[in-house]
Amino acid sequence: MPRIAVTGGSGKLGRAVVRELVQHGYEVHNLDLAAPAEQLCPYTRVDLTDFGQVVGALTAVDDRYSGIDAVVHLAAIPAPGLRPDAATFTNNVTSSYHVFAAARTAGIRRIVWASSETLLGLPFDTPPPYLPVDEEYAARPETSYSLSKHLDEQMAAQFCRWDPEFTAVGLRFSNVMEPHDYAAFPGFDADPRQRIWNLWGYIDARDGAQAVRLALGYDRPGCEIFVIANADTVMSRRTADLAAEYFPDVPVTRELGEHETLLSIEKARRLLGYEPAFSWRSALQ
Structure with a gap:
């Protein structure tokens, strides 16, 4: 099987x-940079802001390996507000450029990287052009963090233009959750505005990992972007009711399932074979 380097493999x-x-x-x-809490694979401490490293x-x-077949690039300051704006932007853009450029230098022609749902226009203070949102409209970065993710996609x-055999798959992950996070979900029903900022979306880390694995098998050269979310929302209320109440002037392009996500995963389903396997609803039963 291929040898895969995962940057940020110690994170959530x-x-x-x-x-x-x-x-x-x-x-x-x-x-x-951070050592893993659990040693699932060999770990090497690397500062991604240092191109030589x-x-x-x-x-x-050393004696661990010679050559990498593909890179999964997840390392970044993971959200706005955790560091000053310029620090977030500089770290994330520099690290991504180094990973892309070093992969090219090393002859690696396949990268899967973590883009972000924030490029869809979060926190939607300006309503989206339509619902469910998808990859088809222009990115709308609203923070230094999301601007860094936008530039990652442009890079x-x-x-890929420089090397027609290069494959780069960007995954616009929703808010990453682990099973222990689900205990808080029923509380969102009291005030839907707590989670309106990302259209009540989330991604179970295990389904995010599935998307990465499938993206590594994507065999078309070029750059492709996918929204990656779970199939449902964090709410108990019907999705159509939420859309009608909180986005009454936004067109809804199709009939919605009872709890269907408003972060469209249809492209990922169609081209990657992605199908979420986990839901907070079954986890709390």
């Missing part, structure tokens, strides 16, 4: 991705 989504890939037989190497990590590390497209 990274842990799930490493576990998913290891369980499916991949040789996985975690490249991160990134090139070294993607070519060979990936240009790396």
Whole structure:
């Protein structure tokens, strides 16, 4: 099986991705500043803001490996507001450029990376153009964090233009959740505005990991972007009722399932074969 480098493999989504890939037989190497809480695969401490370290990590590390087949790039300051704006932007854009450029230097032609749902226009103070939202309208970054993710997508497209055999898959992950987070979900019903900022969406880390694995198998050269969310919302109320009450002037492009996500995953279903396997509803039964 291919040898995969996962940057940020010690993080919330990274842990799930490493576990998913290891369980499916991949040789996985975690490249991160932070050591993992659980040693699921070999770990190497790498500062992604140092280009030399990134090139070294993607070519060979002593007797551990020589050469990497594909990169999963998850490492980043993971949300707005955790660091000053310029620090978030500088860290995230620099790290992503280093990963893309080092992969090209190392002859790696396949990258899957974490983009973000924030490019859809979060927190939707300006309503979206239609519901469910999808990848078809222009990105609408509203923070320095989402602007960094927007530039990641632009960079990936240009790396693919430079090398017609390069495949870069950006996954616009929703708000990542682990099973222990679900205990708080019933409380969202008291005030839907608590979660309106991302249209009541979420992604179970295990389903996010599934999407990464499927994206590694995507065999079309070029840059492709996918929204990755769970199939349902965080709410008990019907999705159509939420849309009608909180976005009354926004067109709804099709009939909605009872609890269907408003972060459309139809493209990921169609092109990746992605189908979420987990839901907070079954976890709390």
